[in-house]
Amino acid sequence: MRTAPPVRLPRSGHLSGCADGRYGDNGGVAANGAARLLVLGAGPAQLGVLAAARRRGLTVVAADRDPLAPGFRLADRRAIVSIEDEPAIERLARAEAVDGVVAAGTDHAVAIAARVALRLGLPHPLSPETAQLAVSKQRQRERLAGAGISQPRSIVCRSLEEVVAAADELGYPCVIEAPNRLGERGVGLATDRDAVAAAAADALAEWRGEHCLVEELVGSRLVTVDAFSVGGRLVALTVTDREQAPAPAFGVTLAQLWPADLDESETGAVVELAAAAAAALGVETGPTTTQVLLGERGALLAKLSARLGGGHDAELCRSALGVDLNDLAVSAALGEEAGLPRLVPMRHAGGACVRFVVAPPGELREVHGVEEAGDVDGVEWVRVYREPGHVFRPLRRASDRAGAVLAVGATRDAAIAAAGAAAAEIRFVTEPVEVVA
Numbered sequence: 001m002r003t004a005p006p007v008r009l010p011r012s013g014h015l016s017g018c019a020d021g022r023y024g025d026n027g028g029v030a031a032n033g034a035a036r037l038l039v040l041g042a043g044p045a046q047l048g049v050l051a052a053a054r055r056r057g058l059t060v061v062a063a064d065r066d067p068l069a070p071g072f073r074l075a076d077r078r079a080i081v082s083i084e085d086e087p088a089i090e091r092l093a094r095a096e097a098v099d100g101v102v103a104a105g106t107d108h109a110v111a112i113a114a115r116v117a118l119r120l121g122l123p124h125p126l127s128p129e130t131a132q133l134a135v136s137k138q139r140q141r142e143r144l145a146g147a148g149i150s151q152p153r154s155i156v157c158r159s160l161e162e163v164v165a166a167a168d169e170l171g172y173p174c175v176i177e178a179p180n181r182l183g184e185r186g187v188g189l190a191t192d193r194d195a196v197a198a199a200a201a202d203a204l205a206e207w208r209g210e211h212c213l214v215e216e217l218v219g220s221r222l223v224t225v226d227a228f229s230v231g232g233r234l235v236a237l238t239v240t241d242r243e244q245a246p247a248p249a250f251g252v253t254l255a256q257l258w259p260a261d262l263d264e265s266e267t268g269a270v271v272e273l274a275a276a277a278a279a280a281l282g283v284e285t286g287p288t289t290t291q292v293l294l295g296e297r298g299a300l301l302a303k304l305s306a307r308l309g310g311g312h313d314a315e316l317c318r319s320a321l322g323v324d325l326n327d328l329a330v331s332a333a334l335g336e337e338a339g340l341p342r343l344v345p346m347r348h349a350g351g352a353c354v355r356f357v358v359a360p361p362g363e364l365r366e367v368h369g370v371e372e373a374g375d376v377d378g379v380e381w382v383r384v385y386r387e388p389g390h391v392f393r394p395l396r397r398a399s400d401r402a403g404a405v406l407a408v409g410a411t412r413d414a415a416i417a418a419a420g421a422a423a424a425e426i427r428f429v430t431e432p433v434e435v436v437a
Helices: 044-056 070-074 086-095 110-119 128-135 137-146 160-170 193-204 264-281 313-321 325-333 370-374 412-425
Strands: 006-008 036-040 059-064 077-080 100-103 154-157 174-179 185-190 212-216 221-230 233-244 253-258 286-295 298-305 351-357 362-368 379-384 403-409 427-431
Touching: 036 044, 036 086, 044 059, 044 070, 044 313, 044 325, 059 070, 059 086, 086 110, 100 110, 100 325, 110 128, 128 137, 128 264, 128 298, 137 212, 137 264, 137 298, 154 160, 160 174, 160 193, 160 212, 185 193, 221 264, 221 313, 221 325, 233 264, 233 313, 253 313, 253 412, 264 286, 264 298, 286 325, 313 325, 313 351, 313 379, 313 403, 351 412, 370 379, 370 412, 379 412, 403 412
Parallel strands: 006 077, 036 059, 036 100, 059 077
Antiparallel strands: 154 212, 174 185, 174 212, 221 233, 221 286, 233 253, 253 351, 286 298, 351 403, 362 427, 379 403
C-alpha cells in the first residue's frame, strides 16, 4: 500500500497542500466515493480498528503526534497532530470532510471524539456527557456510587498532605492516580507510608488537573469484560484474565488470557457489574471494556472505558468467538446499525492468548525470529510495533511494550503455551544509549 504524505496541522488551523480536504491515497480526490473515517491514534492500540476500516475499503484518515506511529501504514491520510489537541482534531475532521470519528484503545480522545462529532453533525455512539463520564475517573466514581455499584474506596486529594492522610485511612498498599482532563492517568503504587511521596510523584509527573485519587488496592484478581451495547443492552463477549507486569510497571498488562479462570457464578457477577456500570454511565451503543476486581468483598468495578480495549482485546475476541468488535466499532462510528445477530458468538477456539513482548532498553538495531514465531502452531499473528532506531525505555507504561503475539488453541493452556513459544522466538537487539527518558 502506498501512503500519502502526512498532513501537518499548524495552530493556525490550515492544512498544508490541501485545497478542499478530499484526498485519496495518491493525493487526489478519492475516486471510489468511499466513506471517510477519522481514527484518533495510530499506535499499537489502534492497529485493529485501522485494519478493520481498511478491510472495508474506507478512506482512512489517522491522527497521531508520532510521525513513526505503526498504524500510519494502514492509513490513506496521515495527520501529525496530538489526539489531545481538540481544536486541531476538529480542523482536521472538517478539512477531510470525514463521515465518522473513532477513538479506540485509549481513553485520551474518547470525549474529544464525541464532542467533535456533535459539533460537526456526525453520528457517534456516545453523547459528550457519557464520554466525559467514561474518561473522568472522579466523575465515574461519583456516578457509579450514586447508582449503588460496588467499587474500591476512593478519596479525592489536592495536596501531598491529603494524599498521605488518605493513604493512612485506606491502608497499604494503595493506588495513587492523577487523571488529567482528557482521562489520561498517571498511576503510582504506594506499598507503605515511606513510599507515598514517590508514588505520588510518579502519578503527578504528567498531571494537568487539580486533584488526584487515592484508592484502596483490592484483591489479587483483575478480569476484563469486553462487550458491545445495542439499544442500551450490553452483550458481553470475552471475559479475560490479565497477567500483570511486576513493579515498577504497575498496571501494565503482559498477557490477556481467555477464558478467565472463573466459575459460572463469578462470570455472571462480573458481567452483571459491567452491564450495570454501562447503564449508569449512559452507554447505549458501542464497545466497552470493563475492569473488575475480585476479592473478599466480591466483584468491585475498577473502571469502565467506553471504547475498544487497548490490549488487542477485539482481535482476541474475533479469533476466539468470531465476533469482530473492531468492525462493529467502525459501524458505530459511521452511524450504521449494529444488530444483535452480529454479536452472536461462533466459537472458533477453546482458548486464546495475547502475549506482549518487551525489548531490552536502548536503541533498537535488529529484530530476529519473527517468521519463526509466526510458524508456531496456533499463532494467529505476530506484531512488532517499532522500527530500528526506536529507543525503548525500561518497562513502565503500556507504550513501552515492543510487540505482541496472538495465539489460539483447543484449550486456554494450549493457547498460552503457543503464545509463549512464539514470544520466545522473538529477539530484540538494542544498543545502550546515554539517556533513556
